[in-house]
Amino acid sequence: MTVAAGRQPNIGHRASLFADRHFKWLVIAPSIIVLLLIGLYPIVHTGIVSFQDITMLAEDTSWSGGKHYAALFSDTRLWESMGHTFLILAIALPIELVLGLLMAQLFLEKMPLKQVFVALLIIPTVISPIVAGSTWRLMFDNQYGPINQIIGWFSSEPVAILWLSRPEWVYPAILVCEVWQWTPFMFLILLAALSNVDRSLIEAAEIDGASFWKIFFRITLPVIKPVLIIAILIRALDLFRIFDIIWAMTKGGPGTLTETISIYTYIRAFKEFETSYAGAIAFLVIILLSIIVIFALKRVEIAR
Amino acid sequence: MTADAAPPVPASRWPRWLPRERRRMIWRFLIALVVQVFFLFPVYWLFITSIKSAGDIFARPPVWFPGEPNFRIFGVLFKDGDVWAIYNSLIIASISTVVAMILGTAAAYSLARFKTGGQNLAIWIISQRMIPPIVIVFPIFLLFVWFGWIDSYVGLILLYIAFNLPYVIWMMRGYIEDIPVEVEESALTDGCSRWQALRKIVFPMARTGIFATAVFTFIFAWNEFVFALILTRHDVLTFPVLVTHYYGAQSTFWSKIAALSVLGTLPVFFAVATLQRFLVRGITMGAVKG
Numbered sequence: 001m002t003v004a005a006g007r008q009p010n011i012g013h014r015a016s017l018f019a020d021r022h023f024k025w026l027v028i029a030p031s032i033i034v035l036l037l038i039g040l041y042p043i044v045h046t047g048i049v050s051f052q053d054i055t056m057l058a059e060d061t062s063w064s065g066g067k068h069y070a071a072l073f074s075d076t077r078l079w080e081s082m083g084h085t086f087l088i089l090a091i092a093l094p095i096e097l098v099l100g101l102l103m104a105q106l107f108l109e110k111m112p113l114k115q116v117f118v119a120l121l122i123i124p125t126v127i128s129p130i131v132a133g134s135t136w137r138l139m140f141d142n143q144y145g146p147i148n149q150i151i152g153w154f155s156s157e158p159v160a161i162l163w164l165s166r167p168e169w170v171y172p173a174i175l176v177c178e179v180w181q182w183t184p185f186m187f188l189i190l191l192a193a194l195s196n197v198d199r200s201l202i203e204a205a206e207i208d209g210a211s212f213w214k215i216f217f218r219i220t221l222p223v224i225k226p227v228l229i230i231a232i233l234i235r236a237l238d239l240f241r242i243f244d245i246i247w248a249m250t251k252g253g254p255g256t257l258t259e260t261i262s263i264y265t266y267i268r269a270f271k272e273f274e275t276s277y278a279g280a281i282a283f284l285v286i287i288l289l290s291i292i293v294i295f296a297l298k299r300v301e302i303a304r
Numbered sequence: 305m306t307a308d309a310a311p312p313v314p315a316s317r318w319p320r321w322l323p324r325e326r327r328r329m330i331w332r333f334l335i336a337l338v339v340q341v342f343f344l345f346p347v348y349w350l351f352i353t354s355i356k357s358a359g360d361i362f363a364r365p366p367v368w369f370p371g372e373p374n375f376r377i378f379g380v381l382f383k384d385g386d387v388w389a390i391y392n393s394l395i396i397a398s399i400s401t402v403v404a405m406i407l408g409t410a411a412a413y414s415l416a417r418f419k420t421g422g423q424n425l426a427i428w429i430i431s432q433r434m435i436p437p438i439v440i441v442f443p444i445f446l447l448f449v450w451f452g453w454i455d456s457y458v459g460l461i462l463l464y465i466a467f468n469l470p471y472v473i474w475m476m477r478g479y480i481e482d483i484p485v486e487v488e489e490s491a492l493t494d495g496c497s498r499w500q501a502l503r504k505i506v507f508p509m510a511r512t513g514i515f516a517t518a519v520f521t522f523i524f525a526w527n528e529f530v531f532a533l534i535l536t537r538h539d540v541l542t543f544p545v546l547v548t549h550y551y552g553a554q555s556t557f558w559s560k561i562a563a564l565s566v567l568g569t570l571p572v573f574f575a576v577a578t579l580q581r582f583l584v585r586g587i588t589m590g591a592v593k594g
Binding site (some may be wrong): 023024025027028030031032034035037038039041042043045046049103106107109110111112113117119120121122123124125126127128129130131132134135136138139143144145146149152180183184185188189191192227230231234237240241243244247248262265266269270275278279282285286289293294 | 329332333335336339340342343344346347349350353361362363364365366368407408410411413414415417418420421429431432434435436437438439440441442443444445446447462463465466467469470473498499502523526527529530533534543544547548558561562565568569572573575576577580583584587588589
C-alpha cells in the first residue's frame with residue numbers, strides 16, 4: 001500500500017488514505033441512501049398523511065387524529081378484501097406446496113427427457129404475472145377459450161360458463177392461474193432440496209420395509225424442512241400482496257368480489273383519491289406485514 | 305401411490321426387477337407428460353392466439369391448430385408504435401439493472417467482508433424488499449409529481465434501482481462470501497488498495513454470480529407492474545401496462561394482447577435458458593444454494 005501511495009501526489013495520497021480507511025462505509029453508503037429515500041421515507045410519509053385529512057379535492061394538512069384508523073374498523077370492504085387475500089393464500093399455498101412436492105418427487109427419479117422437462121417447467125414462473133393472467137383470461141373465455149370446450153367434451157350439452165364474471169366460478173379461475181404460475185417455483189426449490197436427501201438412507205429404509213410415508217416423515221422431511229419453510233415464507237409474502245394476476249383477470253370484479261388488500265388500497269388511493277384513508281390502510285398493512293417479515297427474515301438469515 | 309407402490313424387493317427375484325423398474329419408469333414418464341401439458345398448454349395457447357387470423361380467434365369452437373401462421377398483428381404493433389412499450393421496458397430494465405448491480409455489489413462486498421453494520425443492517429436491507437409496492441407507492445407518486453418525474457424514464461429507472469437493490473445486495477453478499485478471502489488478503493499484502501482488490505479480484509471472481517443476479521434483476525424490472533401502472537401515463541408505458549390497456553369495456557383486443565405478451569415473454573425466456581444452474585439460488589434469495 002505504501003509503495004503505491006508513495007508515487008501519488010500529496011493530496012491524492014490523503015484522499016486515498018481516507019478512502020481506504022473508510023472503505024467499508026464508502027461502498028455501502030450510496031445503497032443506504034437510496035434505500036432510505038425509497039424505503040423509509042415513504043413509510044414515514046404514509047404514517048404522517050394517515051393522521052391528516054388529504055383527499056384529491058382537499059389538501060387539508062391539519063391533524064385529524066386517528067379518525068381514519070377508527071374508520072378502518074367499520075370498513076366492511078376493507079375486511080372483505082383482507083378475507084379475499086387470506087382466502088387465496090390459504091387455498092393456493094397448500095396446493096402449490098403439495099403439487100410442487102409431488103412433482104419434485106416425480107422428477108427426482110430416472111426418466112427420459114428429464115432435463116428438458118425441468119427446463120420447460122421454469123417458463124410459467126418467470127413470465128410476467130400480467131401475461132399469466134392474460135393467458136388464463138384467454139383460456140377461460142366463455143366463448144372462444146378452450147376450457148369450456150374441453151369441459152364440453154365430457155358433458156352432453158354445450159358448456160358456456162362465464163368463469164370470470166360468475167361469483168361461484170371466479171375464485172377457481174384465479175386459483176388455477178395462481179397455482180399454474182407458482183407451482184413450478186415450489187417444484188424447482190423442492191427438487192433442489194430433495195436431491196440433497198441421502199438416497200442410500202432411503203434405499204436402506206425401503207429394504208427394511210418402511211412405508212412411503214414413514215420414509216417421508218422420518219428421513220426426507222427433516223432434511224428439506226429449512227428449505228420448505230423458506231419457500232413457504234417467500235410465497236406467503238408474495239400472495240399477501242397479490243395484485244397483477246387478479247388485475248389482469250378481473251380487476252377485482254365481479255363487483256368487489258375478488259378485491260385483495262393491494263387492489264383495494266390502489267382503488268382508494270388512485271381511483272377515489274382518498275389519500276389519508278389509503279395511508280391508514282397502508283400503515284395497517286405495514287404493521288401486519290412487519291410481524292410476518294421479521295419472523296421470515298430471521299429464518300432466511302439462519303438458513304444462510 | 306403409497307403402500308403397494310414400494311414393496312421390498314427380495315434378492316431371489318432379481319431377474320424380474322428390471323422389467324418392473326422399466327414399467328414404473330414408463331408410468332412416471334406418462335405422468336410427467338400430463339404435468340407438462342398442463343403447464344405448457346396455456347403458453348402454447350397464448351402463442352397460437354398471436355398468430356391466428358382474425359377469423360380464427362373468434363371461431364367457435366376454438367381453433368387449436370391454426371392452419372397458416374399469420375404474423376399480421378405483429379406488423380400492426382410495429383406500425384402503430386405499440387412496440388415502444390417493449391423498447392421502454394428494455395431501456396428501463398437494462399439501465400436500472402446495471403446501476404443496481406454496481407451499487408449493490410459494492411455494498412454487498414462491504415457486508416460480506418467487513419460485516420458492516422452487523423446483522424441488523426443486512427436484515428433491514430432485505431426487509432425493504434418485502435414491503436408490498438402498493439404500500440409505499442403513494443408517497444413516491446407525490447414525490448415524483450413534485451420532481452416532474454411522472455411518466456419519465458428517470459423516475460421509473462430510479463425506482464427500479466431502489467426496488468432491486470436489496471435483492472442484489474443480498475444475493476451478491478452470498479456470492480462474495482463464497483470467494484475464499486485468502487486471495488484478497490494476499491493481494492492486499494502485495495500492495496493492492498481495497499479498490500484495486502475489488503476491481504481486479506472480487507469482480508472477476510464473482511462474475512458468474514454477478515451475471516446470474518443481473519439476469520434476475522432484469523427479469524424483476526421487466527415484469528414489474530404496480531409501480532409502472534401508477535407512475536406512467538403514455539410516454540414510457542412498459543409492456544405489462546400496455547397489455548392491460550387492450551382490455552376494453554366493449555371489446556378486448558385478444559390478438560394484440562397475445563402478440564405483445566409473446567414479445568414481452570421472449571427476452572425472459574432466453575434469459576432464463578442461460579442460467580438454469582443458478583435458478584433455484586436466484587428465486588430463493590440465496591437461501592437455497594441449489
